[in-house]
Amino acid sequence: MSFIPAPISRFFHRTASPPHFYTLADKLLPWLTVLFLLLLIPGLYGGLVMAPADYQQGDSYRIIYIHVPAAWMSLFIYVLMAVMGGIALVWRMKLAEVMLISSAPIGAGFTLVALVTGSLWGKPMWGTWWVWDARLTSELILLFLYLGVTSLYGAIEDKRSAARAVSILALVGVVNIPIIHYSVEWWNTLHQGPTVSKMDKPSIHISMLIPLLLMAGAFKVYYAIAVLQAAKLELIKREPSAQWVKNLLEQNA
Amino acid sequence: MKPHRKQRLLLIGLMLIGIGLAATFALKAFNENLMYFFSTTDVAEGKAPRDALFRLGGMVVKGSVERPGADLLVRFKLSDFSKEVTVEYSGILPDLFREGQGIVAMGRLDGRGVFVAEEVLAKHDENYMPPEVADSLKKAPEAE
Numbered sequence: 386m387s388f389i390p391a392p393i394s395r396f397f398h399r400t401a402s403p404p405h406f407y408t409l410a411d412k413l414l415p416w417l418t419v420l421f422l423l424l425l426i427p428g429l430y431g432g433l434v435m436a437p438a439d440y441q442q443g444d445s446y447r448i449i450y451i452h453v454p455a456a457w458m459s460l461f462i463y464v465l466m467a468v469m470g471g472i473a474l475v476w477r478m479k480l481a482e483v484m485l486i487s488s489a490p491i492g493a494g495f496t497l498v499a500l501v502t503g504s505l506w507g508k509p510m511w512g513t514w515w516v517w518d519a520r521l522t523s524e525l526i527l528l529f530l531y532l533g534v535t536s537l538y539g540a541i542e543d544k545r546s547a548a549r550a551v552s553i554l555a556l557v558g559v560v561n562i563p564i565i566h567y568s569v570e571w572w573n574t575l576h577q578g579p580t581v582s583k584m585d586k587p588s589i590h591i592s593m594l595i596p597l598l599l600m601a602g603a604f605k606v607y608y609a610i611a612v613l614q615a616a617k618l619e620l621i622k623r624e625p626s627a628q629w630v631k632n633l634l635e636q637n638a
Numbered sequence: 639m640k641p642h643r644k645q646r647l648l649l650i651g652l653m654l655i656g657i658g659l660a661a662t663f664a665l666k667a668f669n670e671n672l673m674y675f676f677s678t679t680d681v682a683e684g685k686a687p688r689d690a691l692f693r694l695g696g697m698v699v700k701g702s703v704e705r706p707g708a709d710l711l712v713r714f715k716l717s718d719f720s721k722e723v724t725v726e727y728s729g730i731l732p733d734l735f736r737e738g739q740g741i742v743a744m745g746r747l748d749g750r751g752v753f754v755a756e757e758v759l760a761k762h763d764e765n766y767m768p769p770e771v772a773d774s775l776k777k778a779p780e781a782e
Contacts (some may be wrong), residue, residue, distance in 0.1 A: 437768035441734060446766060475646045511759045512732030518674035556650060560661045571665075572672045573695055575742055580764040589766040 404629035424603035431596030462492035470552030482548035487615035493531035734760035
């Protein structure tokens, strides 16, 4: 008995076959690029030019248009990686392994951006580059988890068993995600509490919120573009002598 | 779903629950150390360490900031809306330091019960708004 309807299951199996995924990614990429620019340009213009200065921080607060979307993405990508890891372990789906391993460097990049921009903002606003409070420390651990996933994958020669080890690491590390998110509520931290995801209305003015959401959308689409490109490359690296790769080379020749 | 897949799914589920529980217990055990700072009520109730460096957080009480000398010494009161603690600090204050703002100070209690800070960090709140909105919010309670 299966709780997934047959047509959906069929769709997944077809999409997950490497040649089908490769051509699908090729078709999607130009559209995603257009969407990315459509979100990024108004987001940046709205955030850096149109949005008013903050009543306390003046123009310094504008770092949130990079910092906050990057931090959201660092959590989002890790959860996605854990889900992929679960799928890879249970269904042994090759594409899930490829997506997991292709996501890790991108997630590490977003985490680094969040840490660096936060540090640059922290010096003038808090009076320090870095403090070991629960939010900052758990985000730093997230960076090490991403780097750990990439290095573990690189360290094991056989890529199928490497993918299995990496899937388990991704699943174990997911316990850090709720800790990062709730750290500012569970403990006294120097980092402020959540602004947008509060249960009542967000404590950010609407004129500042709209560019922030546009930037968050742009970062999501950027991730999709980056991960599809990385996954395409990883698929070819995995099966360099497969028939579909040969066909592809002949097409392009 | 095939039985061996169901088994693997179950195994992953159990693993996640196990790790979650382990993390919860570990965090509970380290709860005190994960607090970046003590509140002023903790100090008033004697929960904060004596003769040791610790961090104290709270709101700067409005109208309590004074500079007794010509040097950099600043004296102000910190509050968490129930207990107040007097803080002395000699140095440059961060941009966001102002009355009514949350701050975190690192230092120790002296014999008088005054917290002598070696470092003062501003704690930023989660509100973002244009200055005009902040002004109108300030005026609103006065109009009532």
